[in-house]
Amino acid sequence: MSANEAAVNAATAIPRDAAGREPVLRATNLDAGYLPGINILNGCSIDVFPGELIGIIGPNGAGKSTLLKALFGLVKIRGGNVTLHGEDITGLKANKLVQMGVGYVPQNNNVFPSLTIEENLQMGLFLRPKLLKERLAAIFEIFPLLTDRSDQRAGSLSGGERQSVAMARALMMDPSVLLLDEPSAGLSPVRQDETFLRTRRINKTGVSIVMVEQNARRCLQICDRGYVLDQGTDAYTGTGRELADDPKVIELYLGTLAKDVEDGK
Ligand SMILES: Nc1ncnc2c1ncn2[C@@H]1O[C@H](COP(=O)(O)OP(=O)(O)OP(=O)(O)O)[C@@H](O)[C@H]1O
Secondary structure (H helix, E strand, C coil): CHHHHHHHHHHHHHCCCCCCCCCCEEEEEEEEECCCCEEEEEEEEECCCCCCEEEEECCCCCCCCHHHHHCCCCCCEEEEEEECCEECCCCHHHHHHHHCCCCEECCCCCCCCCEEHHHHHHCCCCCCHHHHHHHHHHHHHHHHHHCCCCCCCCCHCHHHHHHHHHHHHHHCCCEEEEEECCCCCCCCHHHHHHHHHHHHHHHHHCEEEEECCCCCCHHHHHHCCCEECCCCCCEEEEHHHHHHHHHHHHHHHHHCCHHHHHHHC
16 A cells, blocks of 8 residues: 555544444535535534534534534535445435434424424424334433423423423434534523533433534533534534643633633533
8 A cells, every 4th residue: 555545544544432433423524505606614524423422612603503504404515425324424305314313403493383392292203103102201201391291382481491392302203313503592591501411411311412502611511522613614623621621722712711611610
């Protein structure tokens, strides 16, 4: 093998986690955008290993939400590729991805307001209605508060409760990967904390999670690994602690974050 071939192989080799496992979800050099000729993602790459909680942070407009939408087939991918369990899923539509085990919770308009909680959950399982009873039981275990209120219309719920319904609906298909777009947005600090803890609990059931967050400090505290996006590319990556302690990341995005983390805030 020539030195050149060895370099190419090293660059394209599939990474493995400490247990020797390949990524569940892998995005390599993604280019994507909304308007012709203007890319919002510019060569963005992320790896999600089995059972990981991945945090995506970065300044406003960096392309965080666009990355999730591209992974979920909602924004056209112009370059690069995405694999799920090693299978190429680049450009597949959202309904196909749901069948394959990818769940997505958008930041806004993520419940059907005129439907009850239970009807919202049923909508999440319309591809496999026979599993309804079994999945409802599993979901109500993670979200016990939804059990007693399953007849209540989602439109009458608070922001935090709607967020729970939206997450629960995405979990109805028992996904292996869950994509969460700013789950804490617009919630009070207490409700934000509840949302982060619930996210961690869902992750502990074995679901790999990619979470975009504005609340970078909390996000880095609970995630296994994070990526800092800047101008559509993955500028930095590391464990939550590594990123929180990285002087470049602190200077560019986090301000006083490192001290807050040290203080356990
Ligand atoms: N539907 C759209 N059509 C055209 N441009 C869009 C659309 N949605 C987002 N953009 C643009 O894409 C860029 C990245 O937006 P995106 O929402 O991905 O950023 P973000 O990192 O999630 O930022 P924020 O934290 O502000 O939500 C922004 O310049 C935004 O204006």
